[in-house]
Amino acid sequence: MNSVMIGQYIPIDSWLHRLDPRSKCIFVFCMLILIFFANNVETYTLLLLVGLMGVALSRISVLLFLRSMKLIIWMILFTTLFHLIFTQSGSIVLQTPILTIYEEGVRQAAIISVRFILLMIFASLLMFTTSPIDLTDGLESLLSPLRRWRFPAHEFAMMMSIALRFIPTLWAETDKIIKAQKARGADFESGNVYRRVKAYIPVLIPLMISSFRRAEDLATAMEARGYAGGVGRTKLRVLSIRRADILLLVCFAIVATALFWMRK
Amino acid sequence: MKHIKSLIELSGVWFDYHPDRQMKEQWALQDINLTIQSGEYVVVMGPNGSGKSTFARLLNGLLIPTEGEVRVGDFSTSNGLGRFHIRRKVGMVFQNPDNQIVATTVRDDVAFGLENLGIPREEMIPRIERALEVVGLVGFENREPAHLSGGQKQRLAIAGVLAMNPEIIVFDESTSMLDPQGREEVRELMKELHQQGQTVIHITHSAQEAFLAERVIVIAHHRLQLDYPSRDLYNQSNLLEQWGLEVPLPIRVRALLKNQGVELNEPIGNSDEMVAQIWRYLSKT
Amino acid sequence: MEISFQDITYTYSIGTPFEHRALQAIQVQFNQGDYVAVIGKTGSGKSTLVQLLAGLLLPTSGVLQVWDTRIHSRSKKLGEYRKKVGVVFQYPEHQLFEETVAKDIGFGPKNLGCDVAEIEHRVSEAMSWVGLSPDLRDRSPFELSGGQMRRVAIAGVLAMRPDILILDEPTAGLDFRGQRDLLSILKRFHQHFGCTVVHVTHNMNEAAELAEQIVLMSDGKVIATGRPVDIFRNLPNLQVSGLDVPDVTKWIMSLNQKLSTPISTEIYELSTLVDELIHRGRRGS
Ligand SMILES: Nc1ncnc2c1ncn2[C@@H]1O[C@H](COP(=O)(O)OP(=O)(O)OP(=O)(O)O)[C@@H](O)[C@H]1O
Ligand SMILES: Nc1ncnc2c1ncn2[C@@H]1O[C@H](COP(=O)(O)OP(=O)(O)OP(=O)(O)O)[C@@H](O)[C@H]1O
Ligand SMILES: [Mg+2]
Ligand SMILES: [Mg+2]
Numbered sequence: 001m002n003s004v005m006i007g008q009y010i011p012i013d014s015w016l017h018r019l020d021p022r023s024k025c026i027f028v029f030c031m032l033i034l035i036f037f038a039n040n041v042e043t044y045t046l047l048l049l050v051g052l053m054g055v056a057l058s059r060i061s062v063l064l065f066l067r068s069m070k071l072i073i074w075m076i077l078f079t080t081l082f083h084l085i086f087t088q089s090g091s092i093v094l095q096t097p098i099l100t101i102y103e104e105g106v107r108q109a110a111i112i113s114v115r116f117i118l119l120m121i122f123a124s125l126l127m128f129t130t131s132p133i134d135l136t137d138g139l140e141s142l143l144s145p146l147r148r149w150r151f152p153a154h155e156f157a158m159m160m161s162i163a164l165r166f167i168p169t170l171w172a173e174t175d176k177i178i179k180a181q182k183a184r185g186a187d188f189e190s191g192n193v194y195r196r197v198k199a200y201i202p203v204l205i206p207l208m209i210s211s212f213r214r215a216e217d218l219a220t221a222m223e224a225r226g227y228a229g230g231v232g233r234t235k236l237r238v239l240s241i242r243r244a245d246i247l248l249l250v251c252f253a254i255v256a257t258a259l260f261w262m263r264k
Numbered sequence: 265m266k267h268i269k270s271l272i273e274l275s276g277v278w279f280d281y282h283p284d285r286q287m288k289e290q291w292a293l294q295d296i297n298l299t300i301q302s303g304e305y306v307v308v309m310g311p312n313g314s315g316k317s318t319f320a321r322l323l324n325g326l327l328i329p330t331e332g333e334v335r336v337g338d339f340s341t342s343n344g345l346g347r348f349h350i351r352r353k354v355g356m357v358f359q360n361p362d363n364q365i366v367a368t369t370v371r372d373d374v375a376f377g378l379e380n381l382g383i384p385r386e387e388m389i390p391r392i393e394r395a396l397e398v399v400g401l402v403g404f405e406n407r408e409p410a411h412l413s414g415g416q417k418q419r420l421a422i423a424g425v426l427a428m429n430p431e432i433i434v435f436d437e438s439t440s441m442l443d444p445q446g447r448e449e450v451r452e453l454m455k456e457l458h459q460q461g462q463t464v465i466h467i468t469h470s471a472q473e474a475f476l477a478e479r480v481i482v483i484a485h486h487r488l489q490l491d492y493p494s495r496d497l498y499n500q501s502n503l504l505e506q507w508g509l510e511v512p513l514p515i516r517v518r519a520l521l522k523n524q525g526v527e528l529n530e531p532i533g534n535s536d537e538m539v540a541q542i543w544r545y546l547s548k549t
Numbered sequence: 550m551e552i553s554f555q556d557i558t559y560t561y562s563i564g565t566p567f568e569h570r571a572l573q574a575i576q577v578q579f580n581q582g583d584y585v586a587v588i589g590k591t592g593s594g595k596s597t598l599v600q601l602l603a604g605l606l607l608p609t610s611g612v613l614q615v616w617d618t619r620i621h622s623r624s625k626k627l628g629e630y631r632k633k634v635g636v637v638f639q640y641p642e643h644q645l646f647e648e649t650v651a652k653d654i655g656f657g658p659k660n661l662g663c664d665v666a667e668i669e670h671r672v673s674e675a676m677s678w679v680g681l682s683p684d685l686r687d688r689s690p691f692e693l694s695g696g697q698m699r700r701v702a703i704a705g706v707l708a709m710r711p712d713i714l715i716l717d718e719p720t721a722g723l724d725f726r727g728q729r730d731l732l733s734i735l736k737r738f739h740q741h742f743g744c745t746v747v748h749v750t751h752n753m754n755e756a757a758e759l760a761e762q763i764v765l766m767s768d769g770k771v772i773a774t775g776r777p778v779d780i781f782r783n784l785p786n787l788q789v790s791g792l793d794v795p796d797v798t799k800w801i802m803s804l805n806q807k808l809s810t811p812i813s814t815e816i817y818e819l820s821t822l823v824d825e826l827i828h829r830g831r832r833g834s
Contacts, residue, residue, distance in 0.1 A: 168408060182628075185709065189626055210646075221363055225377040226381055228348055235385065312695055312696025312727055313694025360640065418591075419591070444753065445788075509726075517822065546826070
């Protein structure tokens with residue numbers, strides 16, 4: 001499997017890569033919230049522009065962003081269709097014997113699609129430019145004030161990082177099983193869509209079994225290498241808020257203000 | 265007389281993965297009694313499925329004896345606190361590197377053990393660099409472990425344990441996927457660790473590697489079958505054949521010669537002595 | 550030549566920052582029915598090369614011609630081709646996926662369209678080829694020892710009676726007897742069915758003993774091909790690529806340092822060496 005998968009860290013160097021994961025997390029989180037406050041063409045355009053600027057600053061090829069979009073294209077198409085068919089208010093845009101499309105339906109469909117795309121851009125920006133380890137360290141540090149109320153911040157972050165670490169493992173495992181079956185004559189390529197999908201079913205069961213085994217192996221490995229919870233643990237990676245991080249948060253404030261000023 | 269304490273002590277150890285389902289004669293390890301002193305270099309040989317990896321896992325408390333006790337230093341693997349300390353003393357390189365690699369980049373993986381030990385960051389960085397240098401993975405720091413070749417993964421697994429600088433290192437067939445030069449490097453590494461006073465336990469199928477150690481243990485049919493200083497074993501290493509293990513090449517040559525009626529009876533302790541003996545045989549006649 | 554790699558390059562994760570060129574300008578040819586050994590340092594591209602041959606990876610550029618199939622970067626529908634090629638992967642225990650040993654071995658024949666009786670026949674036959682006892686048929690393949698899992702994986706591939714049999718380090722991790730057994734199985738299978746065998750190994754003894762042709766790889770390139778004697782004569786070439794001569798050769802070389810008329814270093818079988826020694830001993834007297 002040669003494509004970069006969804007949410008994979010792309011280890012290059014850029015302004016965005018160098019930012020502290022905490023400020024990136026906060027920024028992206030707040031941007032995701034802002035998306036739901038946008039309510040007209042101007043505000044959506046503003047957010048899209050910010051997203052595109054982010055893409056440019058990350059120095060990651062636009063192709064990779066497009067590739068990660070491929071994953072949600074079905075979701076977008078589906079909800080678009082859903083709105084086109086079932087939203088029935090406003091004036092009629094198109095009338096055919098089987099289907100009537102209303103203006104409100106088109107509007108809703110457009111809004112949902114733009115929101116999905118924005119969500120994906122900002123989420124990819126975070127995942128592409130932050131290594132999973134930085135990400136979980138950042139989260140742990142952001143969540144640590146909650147420890148006062150007995151929130152297990154370290155364990156939560158560890159769980160996150162294991163989940164993230166598991167994505168490539170599962171990917172590799174799937175690859176291995178598919179290769180093993182292909183090598184022994186299983187056919188994933190010919191026939192109609194139905195047959196092709198059906199060919200993948202024998203992959204799923206071994207994949208599940210082997211993921212459980214892998215999870216167990218991982219727990220054993222962590223134990224064997226001296227992991228015993230967060231107490232007394234040090235970190236290779238240090239987090240530090242620098243001028244750029246402050247700049248980022250200031251940017252957010254400006255965008256937010258502009259957005260609230262422009263929205264209806 | 266002062267009582268000399270062993271570093272590792274297994275007394276009356278029985279173990280099975282499903283002790284309730286299996287008859288005792290079929291348990292994975294049966295009645296193991298063994299002591300290993302600090303600084304020893306021990307090789308463990310044995311056929312597939314005989315219980316070597318199980319033995320290794322008992323040493324660092326990943327498995328706990330069903331009966332009997334495993335002690336390392338002042339601690340027993342049978343209690344939680346003991347295991348906590350033992351894991352810091354005993355580093356283990358697993359048979360299959362995929363089972364050992366924890367992080368998403370090579371550098372972070374080597375760091376993982378150090379972080380668990382609570383090593384300060386300033387000390388961590390040079391230790392990681394050194395470990396990667398020793399195994400020849402410099403330049404791979406940011407690579408994803410899943411994207412390494414079989415042998416590269418095995419090297420990474422070794423680096424992760426080396427960096428922690430444990431008192432005892434167990435290598436479970438850690439050279440199986442390496443090329444001859446890589447094997448040679450790992451053998452050198454073991455020798456070096458031994459000379460520095462660390463305790464090295466090496467599980468291997470290779471006779472050549474076995475006789476580099478000071479002491480050879482054979483586990484077969486789930487029991488301890490043989491425990492010899494290696495220089496005493498060499499001359500009678502034909503013994504190993506009964507368990508399907510590799511006999512050093514010179515000894516095999518001697519046995520084949522004997523089958524053909526040529527008896528060379530001087531005891532030998534290494535390959536060179538056999539070469540000398542053959543040479544004498546060829547020039548005598 | 551029935552199998553030819555024509556200027557093949559392979560790059561992992563092309564078009565991403567993870568891009569890694571694993572093979573470069575590969576030009577090699579084999580004849581149908583050859584026993585080919587692929588040797589080379591860790592990470593030199595051996596596994597990548599055999600996965601291309603198995604039709605599991607497509608070349609980034611160049612053409613792989615096998616009989617009348619041309620495989621290139623945009624090849625599709627290789628299903629039929631793959632049915633004629635069997636692969637045993639590095640760490641083949643990962644290759645098992647069915648619930649029982651018999652089902653796992655029967656997976657290939659089933660995909661080939663064999664009927665129930667034929668599948669049954671091939672499964673039993675393959676199990677006896679690799680020396681698996683019939684009472685293991687209904688065991689889960691995950692509850693076996695390392696050596697047994699290896700045999701199941703190999704049986705699963707042999708049961709397909711492939712025209713090209715590929716093995717990626719099949720003996721790594723087997724005990725000595727297991728290694729010898731497997732090598733003799735391979736030899737017999739090769740002679741019996743006349744298939745092409747491509748055998749990746751780090752063990753020079755295996756390469757010397759079995760191969761008719763050796764492919765020596767270094768850094769993603771093929772740096773030499775030829776008969777074992779040609780390859781092992783060129784020591785510098787081997788050492789540059791992290792390899793060595795076979796143990797027998799090394800031992801003969803140390804013997805030769807003392808002999809006025811050296812023994813041929815083209816001997817790879819122990820029994821041949823012993824015959825030579827005895828011959829010399831008698832001639833002397
Ligand atoms: N996770 C497990 N669950 C149940 N049985 C197991 C498990 N792991 C190993 N065994 C069994 O325990 C016995 C000893 O296995 P172990 O892995 O210690 O052998 P080994 O000497 O390391 O063999 P190898 O040379 O193949 O690595 C074998 O009979 C094996 O089938
Ligand atoms: N999935 C992958 N993604 C990126 N690079 C890879 C991937 N798999 C292998 N490589 C790289 O390609 C090169 C060749 O790998 P390959 O597995 O073919 O080596 P090999 O000769 O089989 O080595 P070994 O003897 O260690 O198994 C290595 O440098 C490896 O790091
Ligand atoms: Mg083992
Ligand atoms: Mg390989």
